[in-house]
Amino acid sequence: xxxxxxxxxxxxxxxxxxxxxxxxxxxxxxxxxxxxxxxxxxxxxxxxxxxxxxxxxxxxxxxxxxxxxxxxxxxxxxxxxxxxxxxxxxxxxxxxxxxxxxxxxxxxxxxxxxxxxxxxxxxxxxxxxxxxxxxxxxxxxxxx
Amino acid sequence: xxxxxxxxxxxxxxxxxxxxxxxxxxxxxxxxxxxxxxxxxxxxxxxxxxxxxxxxxxxxxxxxxxxxxxxxxxxxxxxxxxxxxxxxxxxxxxxxxxxxxxxxxxxxxxxxxxxx
Numbered sequence: 001x002x003x004x005x006x007x008x009x010x011x012x013x014x015x016x017x018x019x020x021x022x023x024x025x026x027x028x029x030x031x032x033x034x035x036x037x038x039x040x041x042x043x044x045x046x047x048x049x050x051x052x053x054x055x056x057x058x059x060x061x062x063x064x065x066x067x068x069x070x071x072x073x074x075x076x077x078x079x080x081x082x083x084x085x086x087x088x089x090x091x092x093x094x095x096x097x098x099x100x101x102x103x104x105x106x107x108x109x110x111x112x113x114x115x116x117x118x119x120x121x122x123x124x125x126x127x128x129x130x131x132x133x134x135x136x137x138x139x140x141x142x143x144x
Numbered sequence: 145x146x147x148x149x150x151x152x153x154x155x156x157x158x159x160x161x162x163x164x165x166x167x168x169x170x171x172x173x174x175x176x177x178x179x180x181x182x183x184x185x186x187x188x189x190x191x192x193x194x195x196x197x198x199x200x201x202x203x204x205x206x207x208x209x210x211x212x213x214x215x216x217x218x219x220x221x222x223x224x225x226x227x228x229x230x231x232x233x234x235x236x237x238x239x240x241x242x243x244x245x246x247x248x249x250x251x252x253x254x255x256x257x258x259x260x
Contacts, residue, residue: 018166025162026155029206033154034147036201055204060244062205067248071256084161087172088179089154089205094245096176101253113253117246123173124207125242128180129234132215135184136230140222 021083028078028085036062036089059090066091070098096120150202153195157206176207183211192216213237 036058043054069075075095079086086092097117104116118125161175183206186192192212195203203209214234221233235242 018163021166022159022162026159029158029161030151030155030202033150033199033202033205036154036205037147037150040201040204055201056240058201059204059241063241063244064248067245067252071252073259076259084165084172084175085155085158087176088158088161088207090207090210090241091205092172092176093207093210094248096172097245097249098252101249102256102258105253105258109254113250117249117253120173121245123177124180124210127177128184128211128214131181131184131211132218132234133230135188136215136218136222137227139188139219140227140230 024081025083025085025088028082029088030085032062032085032089032091062089062091063094066094067098070095071102075099093121093124146200146202149199150205153199153202154205155202157208179206179208180211180214183208183213184215185211187212187215210238210241 039061040051040054040058043049043057044051047054049057066075069078075086075091076099079092079095087095097120100119100121101113101117104112104119106112107116157179161179164170164175164178165172183192186195186208192203192209193216196209214237217233217236217238218230219233221229221236223229225232
């Protein structure tokens with residue numbers, strides 16, 4: 001009886017959390033994408049940049065904003081609020097590097113900031129390079 | 145309308161990430177790492193390029209585009225240099241982003257105080 005009761009509670013309390021988290025991640029992530037598109041269009045229309053150039057500068061701008069808001073402690077609040085909506089966009093990558101560097105500050109510039117910066121972001125680069133190397137080799141050998 | 149596409153595509157990728165965290169108890173580190181691999185896989189058959197044409201920044205902003213850019217730069221370089229191009233071109237497209245992230249993270253870490 002009690003077991004059934006806790007089961008029901010568990011089922012009923014967890015479901016809305018999935019929905020809430022998913023919806024917030026969708027909206028926040030989507031808005032970051034829209035903001036990026038706005039920046040890109042701004043650079044194309046105002047500064048007359050090529051599309052590739054504008055997209056590259058858009059990425060750099062997002063990274064700059066993310067680093068500054070991480071320093072101010074704002075991005076971490078966004079991360080707690082939006083979950084994947086904050087860590088999946090490129091801003092989350094910059095946030096993980098900046099927060100790791102900040103965290104290491106007390107251990108000194110070399111071992112703390114320098115070595116600690118890639119503590120979280122390192123796996124993204126390693127996995128990306130390994131996967132791209134394997135896939136690139138396959139595609140170069142068999143499809144080109 | 146590219147803004148709506150950007151919202152939906154970027155939002156959808158984040159939604160998938162959130163579901164992976166909630167349903168399979170993965171950490172953000174796992175999700176972002178596998179998303180980069182996914183982006184590289186989706187570079188096949190120009191799928192990711194078509195997604196970029198469709199959604200603009202909506203496809204470029206999520207971390208999946210990092211994997212796509214790594215593989216794309218690597219393969220573009222093989223057209224000039226052959227196999228060695230995979231290594232030479234790997235960071236061609238992502239270099240500006242990685243450089244910016246290192247520089248800004250370093251400067252912010254020097255200027256700001258850590259918060260706990």
